[in-house]
Amino acid sequence: MGIIYLVIIGAAAGFLATRLMKIEANIITTVVIGMAGALIGGLVLRTLATVMGFMAGFVGAVLGALVLIWVWQQWGNRR
Template sequence: MHIVWLIIVGAAAGFLATRMMRMETGILPTIAIGIGGALIGGLVLRFLLTMTGLLAGLVGAVLGALLLIWVWQTFMR
């Protein structure tokens, strides 16, 4: 069940992050960006701020996805 939740949160976070960064991607890259952001942001946010719950996971996932998009755009051009 945890993996299904990660995919759902990742898809939502990837969608929000790609729209905030004005990046046009397909469905699979958007989900991959969101899942990567969820892993990065969710873990870092939970360790640093010791926040728990669904909202903290979504906020961390969006922040992580934004960071991942920024790194991608900065170093892949």
């Protein structure tokens, strides 16, 4: 159940993050960005998730995905 939950939250967070950052990405990239963002956001915002529950985890996932997209744009353009 945890993997399915991670894919669903990752897809939602990746979709929202790609739209906020105004980038075009395919479905797989969007889900991977969201999942990686969920992991990053979950680690950084663990305390907030404890206090506020599910919504804090989702906010952390979106913020993590935004940071990952920003890093990707910064380092990806150098090739």
